[in-house]
Amino acid sequence: MNHPADIAALAAFDDLPSGRLAARQIELPPPPAAVGSYQPWSRYGDLVTTSFQLPFKNGSLRYAGRLGETLTVEDGIAAARLCALNGLAQLAQATGSIDRVRLIRLDGHVGCVAGFDAMPEVLDAASELLHEALGRRGLHARTALGHHVMPLDAPVMLGFFAQILDDERSGT
Template sequence: MNTPEERLAELGLTVPEVVPPLAVYVPAVRVGSLVYTSGQLPIIDGALIATGKVGGEITPEQAAACAQQCALNAIAAIRAVAGDLSHIRIVKVVAFVASTPDFTGQPGVANGASELFGAVFGDAGVHARSAVGVPVLPLDAPVEVEVIAEIAG
């Protein structure tokens, strides 16, 4: 069985550096066997990969790619606190989607994160989830994802 990092490599991805906080908080906190991430934005190398509203200037497909990057950044935050990803179970994912008032496809956008967790963690990536439409997110990001993970064993 491949490790989560090996599964990421098969997808052409790697765990990035932890995105530095934009304000007064930490990227993730461990409480007992649980790791709570702060909201993760679709940031690569210090910059958002897209800005704007889903249903406006951002397509649902672009937003799903943003959600995937948010999930990858969450994996980095989880690994920074937990160390080894091979004992991680994704418990809950919340996706915030900055969207136009008539856009109702938030669950499809959130699939960008959920599908990555499934591909990386297998059965341990199956999780409960909420997908919420909001009027605006920090830095005009189209998507923000937060995660609760469990360190098993």
């Protein structure tokens, strides 16, 4: 469903994201604060983009290090899921309600050693959580890149680009 005329049909096919999250006992964390001179998200018309989300939990970086060196693929998967939750929290804050979010693009970056080739597997964990939380509204395009150096030594960072649905289209 990439055509704007199809967006109105999303509410008819999906439960609202808030209901999907509650049914799966997924609770969004408070949106993490910026760690530098930038905003956690920016809105332009009906579009919103986030700064890259790191695996913060309760105000501290939960995972640090490079995959294939000090961290395992399983650590990367857990970090990616945490980044996805933080991104959803930012989008909910930016739009006023998670029920108004339609994800368009996810930019995924993995901190890893040379030769590490499981970036898609790590980032699939985030994509799957986003689809689980948002239903059809969570289907997205994605970038998957590996880096030797990441901010704060984070193993994963995710950037989000989403559309804000108006009240009529979101079902609220």
